[in-house]
Amino acid sequence: xAGGAGPGPRPASDRDPGLQPERTRLAWRRTTLSxxxxxxxxxxxxxxxxxxxxxVAAEAALTGLVWFGFVVLAHRRMRAMAGCRPPGxxxxxxxxxxxxxxxxxxxxxxxxxxx
Amino acid sequence: xxxxGGLRAAGEAVRLWFAPARVREEGTTPDYRFSLxxxxxxxxxxxxxxxxxxxGFAVDQFLPRLHGTLRVSFTVVLLVGGGLCALRAVNxxxxxxxxxxxxxxxPVSRFPGALALAVGLFAAAxxxxxxxxxxx
Numbered sequence: 001x002a003g004g005a006g007p008g009p010r011p012a013s014d015r016d017p018g019l020q021p022e023r024t025r026l027a028w029r030r031t032t033l034s035x036x037x038x039x040x041x042x043x044x045x046x047x048x049x050x051x052x053x054x055x056v057a058a059e060a061a062l063t064g065l066v067w068f069g070f071v072v073l074a075h076r077r078m079r080a081m082a083g084c085r086p087p088g089x090x091x092x093x094x095x096x097x098x099x100x101x102x103x104x105x106x107x108x109x110x111x112x113x114x115x
Numbered sequence: 116x117x118x119x120g121g122l123r124a125a126g127e128a129v130r131l132w133f134a135p136a137r138v139r140e141e142g143t144t145p146d147y148r149f150s151l152x153x154x155x156x157x158x159x160x161x162x163x164x165x166x167x168x169x170x171g172f173a174v175d176q177f178l179p180r181l182h183g184t185l186r187v188s189f190t191v192v193l194l195v196g197g198g199l200c201a202l203r204a205v206n207x208x209x210x211x212x213x214x215x216x217x218x219x220x221x222p223v224s225r226f227p228g229a230l231a232l233a234v235g236l237f238a239a240a241x242x243x244x245x246x247x248x249x250x251x
Contacts, residue, residue, distance in 0.1 A: 020151045027158045034165040041172035048176070085147055088212075089154045091138065094205050101161060101201040105168045105194045112175055112190050 025081040032074045038104050039067035045111050055114070063107050070100040131209050138209060142216030149215055157208040163230075164200030167193050181244070189237075196233065 042063045046056050073093055080086050131138060144150075171193030178186060203226050210222045 018148065020148045024151045024155055024158075027155045031158045031162050031165070034162045034169070038165050038169045038172065041169055041176065045172060045176055086151065088144075088147070088150045089157070089208075091209070094157065094208060097161065098201045098205045101164055101168070102198050104165075105171075105198045105201075108168060108171055108194050109191065112171075112187065112194075 021081040021084065021086050024086070025078050028074045028078050028081075032071050035067060035070045035100070035104070038108075039063055042104065042107055042111065045108075049114070059107060059111060063104070066100050066103045066107065070097065073097055073100070131213070138213050138216065141213070142218065145215040150212065153208060153211045153215070156211070157204050160200055160204035160207065164197040164204060167197035167200060169197075171197065185244070189241075192237070196230075200230070 043060065046060050046063070049056060073096055077089065077093060171190045174181075174193060175186060175190045178189075181189075203224075207222070207224065207226075214221050
């Protein structure tokens with residue numbers, strides 16, 4: 001690969017000495033944890049106006065679904081990080097993640113205006 | 116950058132969002148480590164957006180004695196800011212990926228400075244409100 005090996009002998013294994021895949025995997029983990037905190041805060045808000053009935057249940061289901069989609073996308077990307085030359089981030093994954101984040105913000109706005 | 120150039124760049128960026136695979140049609144694939152670094156930057160911006168959205172929820176839930184209008188406006192500002200950060204994350208990621216494939220300089224942006232200023236002003240506003248006793 002171009003300019004990648006640097007001076008000195010290559011290590012016997014194909015391990016990346018900069019641990020790039022591991023660092024990227026941990027960055028994904030941090031991001032799913034952030035999304036989990038946001039989803040939990042949304043759930044806490046929903047519990048406070050729990051007498052809302054069906055509407056609140058629908059909002060809770062939607063928030064849970066968005067969070068689940070976020071975590072599944074991240075999990076698939078983290079599994080791709082297992083190789084030592086991981087492929088690039090698929091643009092579709094990036095767009096779907098942004099969609100999930102915007103949906104969380106939208107859920108927040110709806111819950112706020114209702115409560 | 117002129118206004119027309121900015122608009123053209125924005126239109127090009129939006130077209131890239133909806134046909135992002137086009138990025139891979141040009142240039143050469145960069146070293147995978149550079150792509151992973153770009154991906155981590157994308158994730159860091161996404162976390163910034165998520166933190167702002169979480170902050171919006173927190174203002175609404177943990178400042179219950181703040182006046183209603185102020186509380187709603189603070190929450191909306193934080194939620195919108197978080198959404199903007201998320202959009203900026205994917206926009207910057209696509210532009211950096213394209214620049215690396217073409218061997219160009221990485222794009223520069225005013226967004227980090229603007230965000231820093233906005234967060235600083237927001238924090239100052241909350242400090243003033245707390246000092247004035249508007250939160251209790």
